[in-house]
Amino acid sequence: NAGVMQNPRHLVRRRGQEARLRCSPMKGHSHVYWYRQLPEEGLKFMVYLQKENIIDESGMPKERFSAEFPKEGPSILRIQQVVRGDSAAYFCASSDGPGELFFGEGSRLTVL
Amino acid sequence: KNQVEQSPQSLIILEGKNCTLQCNYTVSPFSNLRWYKQDTGRGPVSLTIMTFSENTKSNGRYTATLDADTKQSSLHITASQLSDSASYICVVSAHTYGGSQGNLIFGKGTKLSVKP
Numbered sequence: 001n002a003g004v005m006q007n008p009r010h011l012v013r014r015r016g017q018e019a020r021l022r023c024s025p026m027k028g029h030s031h032v033y034w035y036r037q038l039p040e041e042g043l044k045f046m047v048y049l050q051k052e053n054i055i056d057e058s059g060m061p062k063e064r065f066s067a068e069f070p071k072e073g074p075s076i077l078r079i080q081q082v083v084r085g086d087s088a089a090y091f092c093a094s095s096d097g098p099g100e101l102f103f104g105e106g107s108r109l110t111v112l
Numbered sequence: 113k114n115q116v117e118q119s120p121q122s123l124i125i126l127e128g129k130n131c132t133l134q135c136n137y138t139v140s141p142f143s144n145l146r147w148y149k150q151d152t153g154r155g156p157v158s159l160t161i162m163t164f165s166e167n168t169k170s171n172g173r174y175t176a177t178l179d180a181d182t183k184q185s186s187l188h189i190t191a192s193q194l195s196d197s198a199s200y201i202c203v204v205s206a207h208t209y210g211g212s213q214g215n216l217i218f219g220k221g222t223k224l225s226v227k228p
Contacts, residue, residue, distance in 0.1 A: 041220060042218040042220040042221060043156070043201070093155075100161065101158070103157070105154055
């Protein structure tokens, strides 16, 4: 049973480009969470999704950021027109609802 | 404001020694408290989860305590090993949305270095 899979593990973008980060939850999990971690900082909640629905996006910037979790395929965190401040590690976690939260290895975005 | 404070920020100990990491929280209503281990460049891995009624829980050489009255938790590591070098993150859940994991508040972590 594979764990939470995130790709790419590392992504480099120039300012103004788009970044797409993918997360495949653990088998049987329908709840996905995205977190951002800046260097030397704790993880900050961004968005919580269930299949095809955004449940809580209170931690996600209103502009340039969007997330989806389609019926088929991985969850995607999309950052448009990236800026240097978007450079961070983005972690995805999944659960079956009330059970334990499992994290992926993260996607590290560097904006030049 | 819901907050989780961890101390110390960083800690260096010699291999074989014990250590204790602290976590204070102001999160309400409290649901559960978790400790995660995060190796450098990796995702967090769960060590323990404690609910309001639990005041101690062990996972191998890791023992977590919880005092819900004082809103404090500690993580004690016994007979440290080099592989224990990592960040240890305290996470408090404010409440659940219909049984899911909404509203987790993360501490900044304690960076532990175990030296030979």
